[in-house]
Amino acid sequence: MSSDVSSIAAASYGLMTSEAETDFVHHIALFAALLCACIVIGHLLEESRWINESITALAIGLGTGIVILLTSGGKSSHVLEFKQEFFFIYLLPPIIFNAGFQVKKKQFFQNFTTISSFGAIGTLISFAVISFGATRLFPKLGIGYLDTKDYLALGAIFSATDSVCTLQVLNQEETPLLYSLVFGEGVVNDATSVVLFNAITKFDLSDMNTVIAIKFAGNFLSLFVFSTFLGVLVGLLCSFTIRTLYFGRNSTDREVSLMILMAYLSYVLAEVFGLSGILTVFFCGIVMSHYAWHNVTINSQVTTKHAFATMSFISEIFIFMYVGMDALDVEKWKFVNDSPRKSFGASAVLLGLMMVGRACSVFPISLISNLTTKSNANKIEFKQQVTVWWSGLMRGAVSVALAYKKFTGSDEQTMQPANALLITSTIIVVLFSTVVFGLLTKPIIKFLLPRSSHTQPSSPNSIMMPLMGNRQVVEETGEDETLTTTTSNLHMLFNNPTNTIHYYWRKFDDAFMRPLFGGRGFVSYVTGTREVALV
């Protein structure tokens, strides 16, 4: 017999944990129910096309926050409280991986120069404008207690755009260039701002000089290069493994498992090596959809395409709902209570800087891009420039995650007035830009590009006939190459010299990469016949 005292102690300890456990299950249940409500209500409101899931999730989060605030007697507005790691370990990877996986690679790589200018250089310009502006304007609001690192972090946090809202309104068929610019810029922008943010938090930038600046730039560049390299490597490894092992077999679940696990592996490996997981998982997604996706069964293709999109979708509404709830967190507001004016002032300044910074990047880069482009079809008209500018004014999941990472973490940290101020300002900026700018997006784009808002963007499903389902999906989701690839590439080469890199890449890809790692035209038909032959 073990001693009674110790077993009683163990029992009471067990009781305590099981109570906390029950609480936790309650909260998960409420969260799951709210996420379901977001999807259903978001769908019902979507009829109008003025409101999207982000706004719905924010509103439901706010509503729940108010209810909890009232029922808990003003103590808490949270259902669940997450640490910032939760966003980075679980929620961001699926969003970014899916962006890489679903990107239309042909348009992406054809407009690679413009997209990467907007995404990388544009983000750096925004970053510089916001950081510099905040350094100058914040002290005038009486917020003088931030150091250089805080200002630089602010710049990085608020250069991460969220272009989902604009993409919902743009029509990919009518304005392919514009769509691919906005989409491509969005993902490169996410990656750039996260890499920038990481470089800033790692570096000691307290006394800035030329040597440190050069070192910082070198660090930023090497992060960029190595992260990309790791993502490509894991993606290729996955493609090669699937091609070698599962070729033509009935192993959908294993293929899907392997793709999910290796994508996630690329992310955590990057974090282990101190690289940018976001950039790594983005390129891993691109490589997987370019090679691995063509090596798997058709069922796996449909499943991965939609399963990844679903995970990304759930993660996004999760983040927006959390922001809605967090907006009412009493703890944070308590610390800016003596000066709520400061918080709103800071938000207004940041919103203004975002608009200016965005203008400083979009219009000059468009000008340069137009000057270097000979073909008229690839020139960016002024109205399109305004659309691109507008599409980058919303702030979303990435900004929130970065702000949480920087300004919360430990309770002591949250309770510093400066951090509380910056968190509340971030929440105000995200709320305001998502709701107000988000609601204005449709009318503005309707005004700028009259044609594009008449027809609704059609997704692959809507034009799918039951019997042709899969094939159709394969045609639509894959890259848009046809069998006349070579001719069209030659055509492009003569018309548009900036596509030369793309042309040589394609030659290299067809000659060396695809035969080794699989890819469109190198696998799918063979798989088909082998499967039939196995029956």
Added chain:
Amino acid sequence: MSSDVSSIAAASYGLMTSEAETDFVHHIALFAALLCACIVIGHLLEESRWINESITALAIGLGTGIVILLTSGGKSSHVLEFKQEFFFIYLLPPIIFNAGFQVKKKQFFQNFTTISSFGAIGTLISFAVISFGATRLFPKLGIGYLDTKDYLALGAIFSATDSVCTLQVLNQEETPLLYSLVFGEGVVNDATSVVLFNAITKFDLSDMNTVIAIKFAGNFLSLFVFSTFLGVLVGLLCSFTIRTLYFGRNSTDREVSLMILMAYLSYVLAEVFGLSGILTVFFCGIVMSHYAWHNVTINSQVTTKHAFATMSFISEIFIFMYVGMDALDVEKWKFVNDSPRKSFGASAVLLGLMMVGRACSVFPISLISNLTTKSNANKIEFKQQVTVWWSGLMRGAVSVALAYKKFTGSDEQTMQPANALLITSTIIVVLFSTVVFGLLTKPIIKFLLPRSSHTQPSSPNSIMMPLMGNRQVVEETGEDETLTTTTSNLHMLFNNPTNTIHYYWRKFDDAFMRPLFGGRGFVSYVTGTREVALV
């Protein structure tokens, strides 16, 4: 060293230093890499068909445990240490939901009486035999410090079978009755043992008398009924929502999200109400695949089918790998160090009791089933009875999860000799039964049912032609009803009176349920034409 996953989710309870965070990321990376290795190696070994993923995962877990044990200087064998809640909140729900979702409903409900006899009554018999046997035999081994509750819990833990290994060998086309018996029994068994386990841990059974026994039985039955009811309710709600909202629209990602979230919601709701989440999510899966699955787009059908199977697959190899690592946990062995003989003795006793208990349930129930069945085709031959008996000898994920829940939790609890002994015994039983019985399964079934091992079981993918892919999947994964449903049912009614309930249910289903909640024949073709009409 080891980090705690659930603390990330329940973040408000503890503080995590950035060092612990880095450690955590390292461990996740290693775990993800090991899971990938399991899939790849499991596939390579599968050629032989003697070894399956469970055994591979166990072996890799053991191997990693040894390496960590050596490199850490004998301190730890863990990569990650999980609380028992982790299994119940994250890993078990996908496994059980998938079982419900993929069950062949026609066979399941036609043989409902036999399956539920095997699954529910058989599990209760096993439970009684193991509990009673352990109460008598354990004191003889010198293990006298367990109370009634521990013995009953042991009975429940070791009545949860794992029939995956047998299912991999059986051929669904050649022995449909046997396959559906083994599969159906497996899932009902899981649910029964978990409900039983929960009833035991909740009840104060220290001084057992008739009143308490009746109360306990009443509690068990009401848990069963209400859990089933909740699962059916949430499943119907999901079907109705999707049918009403998304009918014929292009919203694959939302449909999939809603199905995943509502399935999970059913599970956590059941836990909130003190019901059995396992049973709830199982019936939610059945109802969803019967109604909701037919209301969604074809892409959603393919995606849900494989995404759920993938989640279940990953969860299972995760658990087996964890068991492999945990087998070498020095902490637990330290406490049985003075008497390793006891631990092995207890395992041997439990294995013996499992075999006897299984025999006491399978053969009598088969006899009764044969006596009440008039049609010869539905009689269970002796060799088939032996196969059913054998299929229930393996122990797996559910046993492990239950044992962790009962015998670990707090450190103090694990360090009690009795608990350490029972955990190590559980691990030995699971290891031994999975590896030894698992490896013997193929030769034994080959001997008992000579025909069934010649052809490999074919999954839907293998007989899929690219252009017909989806339709084929729809035909195969849905129930096997044809347009001659009514005639075949009448035929069945006259031949086999036990099917009367099934017949009336089908009439009711066709007349009231399907028109309201959707279902095969009531939705898919209409959806097709509407989608085409929308183009």
